[in-house]
Amino acid sequence: MGRERAMIEWMSAFTSVPVPKMLLHEVSREGTPYMITESPRGTPLYGHFTDLSDGQKQANLQSYVDLTLSLFRVPCPSYIGSIVFFSAASDTARLGPCTHPLDGTRAPAVFEGIEDYFGWLLNKKRTLLSAAAARDYADADNDVKPAYGSRAKGAATNAKLDREQARIRRAFARLEVHLAEALRNLDEPLLRCVPVNEDMGPRNVWLDAEGRIAGVVDWGAHVVKPAVLAAAYPSWLSYPDYEYPQLNARDGKYMESAEEAERLCVRLDNILLERDAEYYNALKEGVFIRMAEAWLKDPNSDLHQLQAVMSHAVVNMV
Missing domain, CATH: 3.90.1200 (Aminoglycoside 3'-phosphotransferase; Chain: A, domain 2)
Known part of the structure; x- marks a missing residue:
């Protein structure tokens, strides 16, 4: 208020x-x-x-x-x-x-600068997606009856979760690279x-x-x-x-x-x-930068949508 x-x-x-x-x-x-x-x-x-x-x-x-x-x-x-x-x-x-x-x-x-602001947004979104992936795989693990015992089922689920977490890390690494390049190219009046x-x-x-x-x-x-x-x-x-x-x-x-x-x-x-x-x-x-900001702040956005944001980044930076 x-x-x-x-x-x-x-x-x-x-x-x-x-x-x-x-x-x-x-x-x-x-x-x-x-x-x-x-x-x-x-x-x-x-x-x-x-x-x-x-x-x-x-x-x-x-x-x-x-x-x-x-x-x-x-x-x-x-x-x-x-x-x-x-x-x-x-x-x-x-x-x-x-x-x-x-x-x-x-x-x-x-925040004193745009880099610090995006650092905050990136950390929030990365944590959210990682936690959501862990919940999803835990729920799937509980819903599926083990074919070879609970230990085998847990190992398979953990392997899938590890692959998903690695996918999230790679996606954010790419986003951070493109964001850093876009922010470096900004003229002072835009800041x-x-x-x-x-x-x-x-x-x-x-x-x-x-x-x-x-x-x-x-x-x-x-x-x-x-x-x-x-x-x-x-x-x-x-x-x-x-x-x-x-x-x-x-x-x-x-x-x-x-x-x-x-x-x-x-x-x-x-x-x-x-x-x-x-x-x-x-x-x-600021088209790509605002798209990245919107994706980071949207609680429902996923890696599929991030791929579209990244496609825009590549096109606009060529």
């Missing part, structure tokens, strides 16, 4: 982003902080984007650019973390460790830290009658991170991937058909190229 409040106050002071108006922030008798904000006005984007006319969609893209570029130019601490305090009197923002979306755990510290709302999905965005973004709620899931990771297409229009469909949005995240989403993203490219070349470069240069 404190993080969301600090972020809303920070955004209200420095940007034109349509954050909720703070009506009350108190601490309950039990010592739990809470806040009350003004309800967003307009129409929720979720379930209504396809009903917009082409002109309204164009207005939506323009307002998305206005919003993201406003965030992109906020004076910001040059570290990776989440806003935990903001003082309007001194225009001072203080960062704390960011939170991992997988299990809600805090990072061990505010400048900016704030981003990581939960700006269609359920948290509201539109006015012209299709413009009129409100964005739920700022608790924010992070300050390098521009190359912060630049992004709207989550409801994330670029479809025809070559590697396993990387496409799942669970109805797209608000449009893949063809229409691609058409609108190309239109967005043109707007960004005209408005802010630095943001456009961050968007284009």
Whole structure:
């Protein structure tokens, strides 16, 4: 709650982003902080984007650019973390460790660089996959009746688990090599830290009658991170991937058909190229790095999807 409040106050002071108006922030008798904000006005984007006319969609893209570029130019601490305090009197923002979306755990510290941030994500994901493999093989071992006795069955299961753990280690070794190369090639402007709302999905965005973004709620899931990771297409229009469909949005995240989403993203490219070349470069240069970050943070992603991410890395680095 404190993080969301600090972020809303920070955004209200420095940007034109349509954050909720703070009506009350108190601490309950039990010592739990809470806040009350003004309800967003307009129409929720979720379930209504396809009903917009082409002109309204164009207005939506323009307002998305206005919003993201406003965030992109906020004076910001040059570290990776989440806003935990903001003082309007001194225009001072203080960062704390960011939170991992997988299990809600805090990072061990505010990260000074992108390499440390990825090191944390890599360790979390490697541990998760290794533990999941151990559970899966243990469950399979318990479900199968031994043909040659429990000792033989256990040895066979352990051998399979060892091969799977070795496969995980090889996959992460390849990913780390490609990530290290990609990070080495980043220019300094791409590493400048900016704030981003990581939960700006269609359920948290509201539109006015012209299709413009009129409100964005739920700022608790924010992070300050390098521009190359912060630049992004709207989550409801994330670029479809025809070559590697396993990387496409799942669970109805797209608000449009893949063809229409691609058409609108190309239109967005043109707007960004005209408005802010630095943001456009961050968007284009960070494709593989953001894909790797998304895979590492997704609790359901597997090695099959990582193979698709790696295929992108090879193509983009040739």
